[in-house]
Amino acid sequence: LIVSGSTSIYLKEYEWKSRWVNSKHKSDYGEWKLTAGNFYGDAEKDKGLQTSQDARFYATSARFEPFSNEGKSLVIQFTVKHEQKIDCGGGYVKVFPADLDQADMHGDSSYYIMFGPDICGYSTKKVHVIFNYKGKNHLIKKEIKCKDDELSHLYTLILNPDQTYEVKIDNEKVESGSLEDDWDFLPPKKIKDPEAKKPEDWDDRAKIDDADDTKPEDWDKPENIPDPDAKKPEDWDEDMDGEWEPPMIPNPEYKGEWKPKQIDNPNYKGPWVHPEIDNPEYSPDSNIYKFDNIGILGLDLWQVKSGTIFDNFLITDDVKEAEDIAKETWGVTKEPERKMKQEQDDLKRKEEEEKNKEQDTEADDDEDEDADEDEEEEDEETKEDIEEARSDMEEEEAKPKDEL
Incomplete structure (x- = not known):
């Protein structure tokens, strides 16, 4: 100490x-x-x-x-x-x-x-x-x-x-x-009152359906309709294929399920908050x-x-x-x-860069050596072809010629 x-x-x-x-x-x-x-x-x-x-x-x-x-x-x-x-x-x-x-x-x-x-x-x-x-x-x-x-x-x-x-x-x-x-050393100071319950007439709906709103008479339309532009194929055989029906397409006039518009609820009381009481198990320390x-x-x-x-x-x-x-x-x-x-870190990075350069140089040298070897092989093949052609010409010239 x-x-x-x-x-x-x-x-x-x-x-x-x-x-x-x-x-x-x-x-x-x-x-x-x-x-x-x-x-x-x-x-x-x-x-x-x-x-x-x-x-x-x-x-x-x-x-x-x-x-x-x-x-x-x-x-x-x-x-x-x-x-x-x-x-x-x-x-x-x-x-x-x-x-x-x-x-x-x-x-x-x-x-x-x-x-x-x-x-x-x-x-x-x-x-x-x-x-x-x-x-x-x-x-x-x-x-x-x-x-x-x-x-x-x-x-x-x-x-x-x-x-x-x-x-x-x-x-x-x-x-x-x-x-x-x-x-969470201690129990909470407050807990929800176990005796409290939301009143049955408590209205916590902010919006309600407008009772005066009615569905328009022309609202209900089918979701899908027969394609008016579809035509029965010329080779359609009703005896074999049955009665022809045009394919269905989405109905552009379909409006979905009708719902009345929403209005403010005159009886809205807001969300019900559960009242709290002192927690009998809480004791300050x-x-x-x-x-x-x-x-x-x-x-x-x-x-x-x-x-x-x-x-x-x-x-x-x-x-x-x-x-x-x-x-x-x-x-x-x-x-x-x-x-x-x-x-x-800088030194390590520099060493890695140098190492990568050396590897790249070695790879380039290997490629150059391979290219030189390929060229040498091509030169040898060309020389052999020339020698073979020259030999053929000499043999041809050495043959006796037919007299006229």
Whole structure:
């Protein structure tokens, strides 16, 4: 626990091997590496925990001095970098009570909070914000989109004692609101009155048929009529083919089903609204935000393609301090990281272009060689033809000529 004035920083992660404990619940958990990755802003400062094996579950956690967030804000902050072009995998953290057995941590271990990005295919690209309330996990009812590129991104969750929350990505607010409104922690305050029923004489028809409107006498026409231009074929044999009838065509005078015109309903009362009453099962709770024994931060996730790097973990009760630390860490290295990534992409693109050029040149050379071989074959055939013709001429000249 690091205390600065009235501000408490419960977890500020710089050393990992001495603090992080890998779960032994399963024997085939994926292994973690400490690395800054293939591109970074600072080779040392950007070192973080990286998943290193494909198609594996991962489970590791770090313990800190237990505390309660009663009466104060709780800030959970970290960075995630999916430099492997993630296709399906979690990038979230879990906050556990201090009594968790770290060596046995697994997917069903009870936690307080789950927060962070989750990506799987094109359909799932969201930020999880899940709170455990009275033994049940509650998912946020709003959809928060996460970042899905290959750069490092900062995720921040702020939980306030006034039962409000805020989610930030890259130090910018992307969602906020009330815990009671955006999660189903409590039964609704109001419910429909089970005793109320719509009155039988309640007229909710905005329009009605005009009783004075009558159908025109010439309205009814057949939908189809015989084609007046059709003629019986000259070879029609009634004994063989039966009586000839002209084909039917749509009737241009057909008007369809007649309906009286609509007029405003003089007795219209509008839509009936079911009256509501106070829900007898609703009981307010001003401590939804509160967790009494916060003591462990964990990474418990599955990844199809490994390579995600987690870094800059922070748990504190000071929102301003979290912003400042974000600027000092991710804020300093994000642009150099982006620049290094761009340089690598440019170099890779240039190498691919050069490789494609070489392949095109080789293909052209092969075509030229084939063409030269074809020409040589044609030249040889021409020489053979000439030699054969010359030989025939010499034989003809050598024959004795008939005397006149």
